[in-house]
Amino acid sequence: MTRPAIALFVLEALPNARAVRRFVVEHAAEIAFVGLSNAERPSSGGLVGQVKRHLARSGPAILPYLGVNFGLPDLLSPLSGLTRRLAGTREVATATPLKDLCRQLGIPAFIVDDVNGPEMAAAFEAYAPDVIVTFHFDQILSGATLALAPLGGLNLHPGLLPRHRGPVPTIHALAEDEPAFGVTVHRLAVTIDTGAILAQETIGLPADTTATRASVILHEHGRVLLDGALAQLAEGTLPVGDMPATLPYCPFPDRALLKRLRQRGRKLTDVRDLGQALALSARG
Numbered sequence: 631m632t633r634p635a636i637a638l639f640v641l642e643a644l645p646n647a648r649a650v651r652r653f654v655v656e657h658a659a660e661i662a663f664v665g666l667s668n669a670e671r672p673s674s675g676g677l678v679g680q681v682k683r684h685l686a687r688s689g690p691a692i693l694p695y696l697g698v699n700f701g702l703p704d705l706l707s708p709l710s711g712l713t714r715r716l717a718g719t720r721e722v723a724t725a726t727p728l729k730d731l732c733r734q735l736g737i738p739a740f741i742v743d744d745v746n747g748p749e750m751a752a753a754f755e756a757y758a759p760d761v762i763v764t765f766h767f768d769q770i771l772s773g774a775t776l777a778l779a780p781l782g783g784l785n786l787h788p789g790l791l792p793r794h795r796g797p798v799p800t801i802h803a804l805a806e807d808e809p810a811f812g813v814t815v816h817r818l819a820v821t822i823d824t825g826a827i828l829a830q831e832t833i834g835l836p837a838d839t840t841a842t843r844a845s846v847i848l849h850e851h852g853r854v855l856l857d858g859a860l861a862q863l864a865e866g867t868l869p870v871g872d873m874p875a876t877l878p879y880c881p882f883p884d885r886a887l888l889k890r891l892r893q894r895g896r897k898l899t900d901v902r903d904l905g906q907a908l909a910l911s912a913r914g
Contacts, residue, residue, distance in 0.1 A: 633660045633864045634760035637753075639745060639767040640728060641667040644699045644907050645788070645845035646766035648724045649853045651731055653765065655723045657775040662759040663738040665750065666728060667768050669700060671743040689885045695801075695898040699842055702907040710911035725911050737886055745769040761863065762818060763856070766849065768797065773820045781863060783818030786856050788848035790830065791816060792874035795823030800844040802880045805887055805897050811835050811844050813852040815859050817871055822879065826871030829855040842899040846906070848862070 638661055640650055654661060670677045684692050706713070707727045711720070719725040732739035740753060745767075754775075762776065762783030776783055789799025790812035796802070803809050812832040817825035833851055835844055862868035883891075891898070 633657075634746070634860070635662040635758065636660050636860075637662055637665065637759035637762045637779060639665040639762065639764045639769070639771075641669060641766055641768045642703070643669075643766065644842065644903070644910060646849045647703060647910055648846075649849040650765045651724050651726060651768070653853050653856070654728065654731055654735070654737070656734045657860075659670065659738060660860075661737050662757040663740065663753055664728065664732050665728075665740050665742040665745065665753070665767075666889045667745075668741050668743050669704065669768065673744060684882065686781075687881075687885075688883055688888060691885075691888045691892075692883070695842065698899045698903050698907045699845075703910050706811065706908070706911060713912040714837050719912060727911060730738075732818050735880055742769065746772045746775045750775065751778065763860075764818065768825065770822060770872075771818060771820070772812075776818055776820070784824070784828070784856065784859055785816055785818050786847050787814045787816060787823055787854040788847065788852060790814060790832065791823055791827060792877045794880045795879035797878065798841070798882055800841040800848065800882065801883050801887075801891075801898060804839075804841050804844070804898075805883075809835075809896075810840075811848060813848045813855060815855045816874075822875070824874065824876050828831060828859050828869065828871045831855060840897045840899050840903055842903040843906075861877065 631727060636657060658804050674680055684696060714720040729739055738757065742750060758904060759779055760780040762779045764785045776780065787799065789803060789815040790810060794802040803811050812830060814827055816827045816828040819825035831851060833848060835847065865906050
């Protein structure tokens with residue numbers, strides 16, 4: 631059984647970091663290259679532009695969530711070599727940032743400013759991947775880019791599609807009267823989170839679970855589902871999948887949604903999540 635070569639696209643952050651690092655180690659022989667999204671790319675307005683947009687839409691209540699999930703892991707990544715030495719986890723894959731891990735494993739890795747730009751087209755031509763896998767990636771692949779992989783693409787989504795399609799499904803799940811958490815593996819499509827569903831699992835989580843912690847747990851469960859889908863793809867048994875209804879897009883939360891969460895005592899993040907973010911490159 632020949633495993634398809636993978637073009638893996640990732641925005642490394644607290645929600646997916648340990649799960650995607652495990653995925654890279656386990657699939658190192660199959661990964662043609664890794665594309666690491668530049669979260670501060672000019673086309674997104676850079677760091678300042680993004681923060682301004684989040685404040686305008688969500689207000690200051692979103693800042694702890696952004697800091698724990700994205701800001702701290704990014705800020706502390708350059709110190710990972712030191713923290714891993716001090717913690718005795720220098721060779722532990724789950725404590726190693728992806729860029730360093732790819733270098734150790736001999737996997738080509740690129741910082742991606744534009745997934746549909748000429749640099750990525752050149753990478754596809756040079757490394758000829760069979761399939762695209764997106765694992766917590768924040769850029770939209772065009773039809774032309776998806777067509778560069780003969781077997782198309784797969785995405786891991788930490789939510790129960792077709793509900794909560796968009797970048798922060800666990801926040802929207804937490805805002806429901808009865809939160810329903812789960813994970814979906816689906817085919818990539820040009821319209822966000824609308825491709826055919828290949829595998830899905832509902833996950834029961836404790837009542838005090840934050841949106842951050844839910845996303846961490848769901849990415850780990852999703853890694854297992856993704857492994858199964860890739861095994862089926864290699865065997866030629868991956869189904870076409872079920873086409874979901876296209877429900878409304880769920881963006882980053884507005885002030886009203888965050889207010890409802892506070893009134894219900896539900897949290898985007900907490901001190902426990904902060905500890906996870908601080909220890910991301912120091913724990914196995």
